[in-house]
Amino acid sequence: MILVTGGLGFIGSHTVQALVDMGEECVLVQRSKTEPPAYLAGAKVAVEQADITDLPTLLDVGERHEVTGIVHLAGSMPWPPDPDRPVEATRKALGGLLNVMQAARDWGVRRVGVASTIGVYSGLTDQGALHEDMPLPMTSFHPIPAFKKIGELLGGHLADATGVEVVNYRISATWGPRDPHGALFFAAPELVHAAARGTEPDLSALPAPAHAEDSIDLCYVKDTARAIALLQLADRLNHRTYNVASGRATSNAEVIAAIRKAVPDARIGLPTGGSGPRTHLDITRLQRDTGFRPAYDVERAAADYITWLRAGNER
Template sequence: MILVTGGLGFIGSHTVRALLDFGESCVLVQRRAGEAPADLAGGQVVIEQADITDLSTLLDVGARHEITGIVHLAYSMPWPPAAEQPVEQTRKALGGLLNVMQAAQDWGVRRVGVASTIGVYSGVTAEGPLREDMPLPLTAPHVIPTFKKIGEMLNDHLAGVTGIEVVNHRISGTWGPRDPHGAMFFAAPELVHAAVNGTEPDLSTLFGPAYAEDSIDLCYVKDTARAIALLQLADRLDHRTYNVGAGRATTNAEIIAAIKRVVPDARIELPTGGTGRQDHLDITRLQQDTGYKPEYDTERSVADYIAWLRAGNEY
């Protein structure tokens, strides 16, 4: 049975679906009570309400279920960041990660997959695809990559001293059904929402203006989830860190073109003037060790997401 922290969340719920499709059963650990999405109903899924920052309640889950693997997708960072009690927030964030590792050790779990982010590459100036063996700057521009870098170093240490196989998943820009973030780091989700709603996109939450040429390794959530499931279930992995993405850069212009094939009158134009830099993840390790291949190109991703929203789903 695979324990998935954050299993009712955006990437978590899709990862559970992927694990079920591979024949696994799952325990979903959530801090707040919740119901499984309709597409998980009838599957081999158990939902447990437990806070990963409370070690005793987390360990109790293992007393009720035989846990063979862990996929840790819940936040191990101060989120949302707040000015109040920053030291305590940091202690709880790192404590949650350490509790997951303690549980893995106590339960005799062989492999723990931990969500990291493409953001750890911030500051890398080398040309070409972003590779897992690239040296990373110690600094980071945001709390998420800051704590993911810290987490990766802790994971490497703990893997060495405990013998647990700890695998870092450097996840690219993921989007699709159940994405609650909107235009947090990139424009694509809001462009789709605006097209479906018949409005102009509100991109004011981005760090800067959005341009047609702006690009990111944009991976549809169903592909992200399948990659995570493959990394969890592979008989053998030759590395501790894997890029999880599409392996190519997608521009806003490509997203807009795909949207207009489905919604021709969408009011989603963006100005030109971007840098044209096309950073993307090298997913060679992932492909070689798991056989992963993205199934959702830009057009299929956009069409699937629009259909999801038009079916009455909120996001």
């Protein structure tokens, strides 16, 4: 049985579905009391309400379920920031990751997968493919990639110290059903939502104005989830860190064109221009060790996402 922290979240719920599709049973650990999405109804899934920062409660889950692997997708960072208690928030965030590793050791778990992010590459000036073995800048533009870098280093230390295999997932920009973020870092989710509801997109939350030629490695959430499931279930992995991505750069112009195939009258135009290098995550390592290939190009992804939203789902 695979334990998935954050298993009812955006990427987590799709990862559970992918694991179930591959024949696994899952136990989902979620801090808040939340009902599983409809697409998990009837699946071999148990839901436990537990805060990973509470070690006794987390360890108690292992008393009721035979956990053989862990996919740690719950956020181990102080987000959103707590300006009044920054030290306590940091201690609690990192404590959650340490508790997951403690549980893995106590339960005799073979492999723990830990979510990292494409954001760890921020600051590199390279064009083209970004590889897992590239030296990363010590600085960070945002708390999330800062704590993901810390998590990767801690995970490496704990893997060596405990003998538990730790695998880092450097997850690219992910979009699709149940995305709670909207236009937080990139435009695609809000462009789809605007097309589905027949309005103009609100991109005011982006860190910079969006342009048609802006690009990022954009991966549909169902592909992201399947890649994570494959990494968890592989008999053997040859590396500690894997890019989880589409393996190509997708521009806003391509997203807009794909959306307009499904919604021809969508009011989602963006000004021409763009900034920054055109980069993507190299997924050669992921492909060689798991056989992963993206199933959703941008057109199929946009159509699937719009269908989901138009079926009455809010996000």
